[in-house]
Amino acid sequence: MSVSTFSEPAPSALLLLGRGVDLASERGVECVGGLPAPSDPDLVERARAARAALGSRAFVLGHHYQRDEVIEFADVTGDSFKLAREAAARPEAEFIIFCGVHFMAESADILTSDHQQVILPDLAAGCSMADMAAIDQVEDAWDVLVDAGVAESTVPVTYMNSAASIKAFTGRHGGTICTSSNAHVALRWAFDKVGGLGGTGKVLFMPDQHLGRNTAVQQLGLSLDDCVVFDPRKPGGGLTTEQLRDARMILWRGHCSVHGRFSVRNVTDIRAAVPDVTVIVHPECQHEVVLAADLVGSTEYIVKALDAAEPGSSWAVGTELNLVRRLAAAHPDKNIHYLDSTVCFCSTMNRIDLPHLVWAMESLVAGRPVNRIVVDADDAHWARVALDQMLALPGY
Numbered sequence: 001m002s003v004s005t006f007s008e009p010a011p012s013a014l015l016l017l018g019r020g021v022d023l024a025s026e027r028g029v030e031c032v033g034g035l036p037a038p039s040d041p042d043l044v045e046r047a048r049a050a051r052a053a054l055g056s057r058a059f060v061l062g063h064h065y066q067r068d069e070v071i072e073f074a075d076v077t078g079d080s081f082k083l084a085r086e087a088a089a090r091p092e093a094e095f096i097i098f099c100g101v102h103f104m105a106e107s108a109d110i111l112t113s114d115h116q117q118v119i120l121p122d123l124a125a126g127c128s129m130a131d132m133a134a135i136d137q138v139e140d141a142w143d144v145l146v147d148a149g150v151a152e153s154t155v156p157v158t159y160m161n162s163a164a165s166i167k168a169f170t171g172r173h174g175g176t177i178c179t180s181s182n183a184h185v186a187l188r189w190a191f192d193k194v195g196g197l198g199g200t201g202k203v204l205f206m207p208d209q210h211l212g213r214n215t216a217v218q219q220l221g222l223s224l225d226d227c228v229v230f231d232p233r234k235p236g237g238g239l240t241t242e243q244l245r246d247a248r249m250i251l252w253r254g255h256c257s258v259h260g261r262f263s264v265r266n267v268t269d270i271r272a273a274v275p276d277v278t279v280i281v282h283p284e285c286q287h288e289v290v291l292a293a294d295l296v297g298s299t300e301y302i303v304k305a306l307d308a309a310e311p312g313s314s315w316a317v318g319t320e321l322n323l324v325r326r327l328a329a330a331h332p333d334k335n336i337h338y339l340d341s342t343v344c345f346c347s348t349m350n351r352i353d354l355p356h357l358v359w360a361m362e363s364l365v366a367g368r369p370v371n372r373i374v375v376d377a378d379d380a381h382w383a384r385v386a387l388d389q390m391l392a393l394p395g396y
């Protein structure tokens with residue numbers, strides 16, 4: 001299977017930095033004030049001073065995929081859901097500064113109190129996967145399922161990596177959010193709602209086809225033939241009514257532009273080059289890559305696996321490069337490789353750099369918050385319903 005590509009940008013495709021400010025479109029913002037380069041000692045000093053001035057009024061969250069220069073100022077690091085919960089557990093913090101991407105800041109806004117403000121240092125830090133599912137497309141897709149007579153036996157399960165509007169859709173239609181750690185639990189819960197795994201009920205899984213497929217096949221025992229891909233750019237999703245009726249997993253045609261690039265060839269090459277290497281990959285990778293790897297799991301799973309690895313052991317890691325480099329630096333006694341040296345950093349994660357963080361913090365110190373992320377009340381309510389359903393799943 002080849003990596004999916006899109007010839008046309010999604011309606012909410014990310015826009016370039018330095019072209020002015022537009023909160024509604026996530027247009028990138030310029031740091032005003034001519035801030036120096038991230039490595040400039042003066043800038044590091046300004047970051048320390050601003051952080052100290054904010055004290056307990058601010059809480060800084062850093063996703064695992066963020067740059068080192070930013071992680072240095074994070075009060076806590078983790079994956080998207082861990083960070084959202086950390087934000088919710090800090091009601092005393094007036095400002096939540098989210099060093100991550102847009103959907104994460106939205107989730108933090110949904111899960112925190114009204115008096116707390118969530119700040120995203122650069123509004124252009126989106127997620128290409130989340131942008132592959134726009135709410136109009138999802139509403140149209142549901143209409144297709146209604147026309148095919150399968151909507152009543154379909155439960156939406158939506159990955160955390162999605163816009164708040166898609167999470168709200170999921171809440172309105174009785175579904176749940178999931179993470180890469182608990183996708184198998186969410187799928188079992190969803191199938192149980194519509195007759196169980198042995199029945200004919202379906203899951204509409206959005207927006208990452210790979211996580212949905214890998215989880216359904218590897219962990220629930222469904223077959224590849226049970227899975228169909230709904231392409232929002234094609235009439236009827238590119239599927240016949242019969243295909244929709246026969247399917248168990250209706251996978252949205254979305255993917256991660258970083259994890260989707262790892263290939264089986266990468267796995268073959270690293271096995272040939274490094275004796276006794278253990279290949280560990282994220283479930284956003286293509287199904288064939290997951291099959292070829294030794295271990296598959298979420299970002300937190302990968303971090304724990306490397307922490308627990310034997311000194312001297314060899315690993316090839318298929319996830320975002322900032323994290324792999326940090327793991328390699330933290331474990332000099334282990335032989336840690338990046339699965340494909342040609343795969344780049346997540347470009348949107350990398351938009352949060354030290355100049356933007358300093359700009360955001362100094363603006364807060366000056367009493368004029370910038371880049372606040374606010375989810376509208378109705379979407380926030382229904383997205384919270386879907387997030388709360390995830391929290392109610394076994395294991396949380």
Ligand code: SF4
Nearest residue numbers: 127128256257258346
């Ligand atoms: S690594 Fe992939 S899923 Fe994560 S923010 Fe970047 S594009 Fe989105």
